[in-house]
Amino acid sequence: MSTNYFPTPSQDKAELEEGSAFTPRFDAAGLVTAVTTDSESGEVLMVAHMNAEALRASIETGIAHYWSRSRKSLWKKGETSGNLQEIVEMRVDCDQDAVWLRVRQQGDRVACHTGRTSCFYRVVRLQDGAVELGQSPVR
């Protein structure tokens, strides 16, 4: 399984942006950015990365797979915890270097390793000229 599963991106900008061929533009590390949102709440759950193998597995199984940069291995999200992410829709952006997954969370509906629904549980605030983080409202 290699990047050959996906055709080489066209050098033609119009084809890349307007065409119907899915030709992901992997970066130097062989990755695209994946943004995952909850298909019901719309909340951004996590930002992760996919290599060709993870992208292909996600498309073919309908379950989100990522590439773990820390473990350097394919990562079927929720394989151990049961918190699988069922893909409702996958989209790609204009220049095909990022994908957006709308998922239905299974199990405990927890995407973050801290046990929270979303990894984005803190708000960045400017308070009296100083930047600080606050907990976002519980959802």
Added chain:
Amino acid sequence: MSTNYFPTPSQDKAELEEGSAFTPRFDAAGLVTAVTTDSESGEVLMVAHMNAEALRASIETGIAHYWSRSRKSLWKKGETSGNLQEIVEMRVDCDQDAVWLRVRQQGDRVACHTGRTSCFYRVVRLQDGAVELGQSPVR
């Protein structure tokens, strides 16, 4: 203006994940990933990058600024077109290497350089065993 505006990330995981200090973890290129959604529709508009300067400008002005990797310059989104992005809320993820901006789009409410509301206007589909892109429903 440098990364010194933001404190150095703690080596202590608990502090990084549970603390109230905003200590973005810039990558080797000095960037964090930024995901921008429409605060009303919830739609993912774009995925881009911010260096310390862009992040600081975004926080201090309340208007989204990014780092253009192609132009290698600070990019005040919509500066020319008038399609500024007013930040309603900024969040950071658990390990502080990605931010999520919920924005109110000004002007024509267009985030994509192709003239569309969102950069994610194509759906990735598996059709009879072949992967293809389809236009997503117009919004």
